[in-house]
Amino acid sequence: MPQAYADRARAARPVAARRKRPSKPARAASGAIPRVRWDRVGRLTMLCVLAALLYLYLSAGLHMYSTWGQSRREKAAVATLEREHASLARQHEALGRQGTIEAEARRLGMKRSNELQYELGGLPAN
Helix, strand or coil: CHHHHHHHHHHHCCHHHHHCCCCCCCCCCCCCCCCCCHHHHHHHHHHHHHHHHHHHHHHHHHHHHHHHHHHHHHHHHHHHHHHHHHHHHHHHHHHHCHHHHHHHHHHCCCCCCCCCCCCCCCCCCC
């Protein structure tokens, strides 16, 4: 029954006295061991993670923006090349026609082998 006696004695003490723990002797300020503040370490770690995520999002956004600009420039170049291709295709078609070939040859002063060529001079300028 000694245990029951100790329980009763503990219960009879005031609440403030039960909660009071013996304090450790205070150390001198110069020899004090710094304690790790885990809440601050956690906050600093979360801040570093947030900064890393922000960097990753910004770099991805900048990459997407530069890719968008490059695609716009390339679309403009493709449109220019398509217009040039259409112009060259029309020119190729025109140069392939018999009438165009004859007209170009006559402009250069050529004639057919069985044809007589006349040169007229003294005509009024139009």
